[in-house]
Each structure stands twice: as C-alpha cells, then as structure tokens.
Amino acid sequence: MKKSVSQRRKPSSAAPKTVEEYLSRIPEPARSTLDRVRAIIRSVVPVETTEVVSYGMPGFKSTEVVVWYAGFTEHWSLFPSASVIEQFRNELMGYRTSKGTIQFPLDEPPPAPLIKKLVKARLAQLRS
Numbered sequence: 001m002k003k004s005v006s007q008r009r010k011p012s013s014a015a016p017k018t019v020e021e022y023l024s025r026i027p028e029p030a031r032s033t034l035d036r037v038r039a040i041i042r043s044v045v046p047v048e049t050t051e052v053v054s055y056g057m058p059g060f061k062s063t064e065v066v067v068w069y070a071g072f073t074e075h076w077s078l079f080p081s082a083s084v085i086e087q088f089r090n091e092l093m094g095y096r097t098s099k100g101t102i103q104f105p106l107d108e109p110p111p112a113p114l115i116k117k118l119v120k121a122r123l124a125q126l127r128s
Contacts, residue, residue: 019051019058029106030071034058037069037076040112044119066122075103076110080118087121088114 016022023034038051038058045060052061057079059068068079075096082100085092091114096103102118104110 015056016053019053022053022056022058026071030076033076033106033110034069034071037078037110037115040110040115041067041069041119044116045123060119062123062126064126066126067119071106072103075105078102078104078115078118080122081125083125084118084121088118091117 016025019038023031023038026034041060045066046062049060049062049066052059052065054061054065054068057068057070059079060066066080070077070079079101085097085100085102089097092102
C-alpha cells in the first residue's frame with residue numbers, strides 16, 4: 001500500500017489529531033486539491049456533520065463516518081464505501097477504484113458534481 005503524502009513527509013511524527021493538522025502536512029498541489037474536496041463535501045453534508053480524523057485521514061461524520069478523503073503522492077482518494085462505489089460503477093469508469101476507494105488525479109480539478117452524488121448516496125445509505 002502506498003503511503004500518504006503526510007506519512008512520507010513526516011514519517012516519525014504522530015498521527016494528526018485534527019483535519020487542519022492533517023492538511024498542514026500535505027504539500028502542494030495535493031493541499032489545494034484537498035481543500036477544494038473538503039469544501040465540496042461540506043456543501044452537501046448536513047450542518048451538524050462534524051469533521052474527524054479517523055484511520056489517520058480526514059473525514060465527515062454524522063452518526064457514522066460519511067466519507068473519508070486523503071492525499072497521496074500521485075493522486076488523492078475518496079472513501080465513500082464499497083456499496084456506493086458499486087452503485088456508481090459506470091460513472092467511475094475513468095477512475096481507478098478498489099473495494100472502498102476511488103483514486104483521482106492530482107493534476108485535474110476535483111469532479112464536484114460526481115463527489116456530491118457520491119456523498120449524497122452515502123448519506124442516503126446511512127439514513128436507511
């Protein structure tokens with residue numbers, strides 16, 4: 001498994017405790033990309049949703065974690081759950097996916113409409 005940008009940059013430091021601490025460890029261009037991703041997710045989740053660091057990655061949590069995101073050396077990833085990825089398999093054809101992860105290139109703007117759909121689907125899943 002590839003190490004995240006923050007793990008490569010500060011391998012001896014403790015895991016970040018806040019989203020701001022996580023993001024402060026991420027070099028450009030990943031940092032700006034993750035800032036945009038964070039804003040896109042924030043625009044969709046309910047106001048009472050909190051930001052957390054879990055498994056060493058930032059995420060958004062209501063009753064459960066809705067979605068995580070993370071920066072890596074050559075891509076950034078979104079972790080919306082395996083079932084959400086399966087639900088949007090056709091729309092994700094141009095991206096590298098695994099059971100619970102979608103990898104997006106760092107050199108392209110985050111696909112806001114797609115991210116919003118994925119987060120909304122995950123929220124609906126958590127409500128049911």
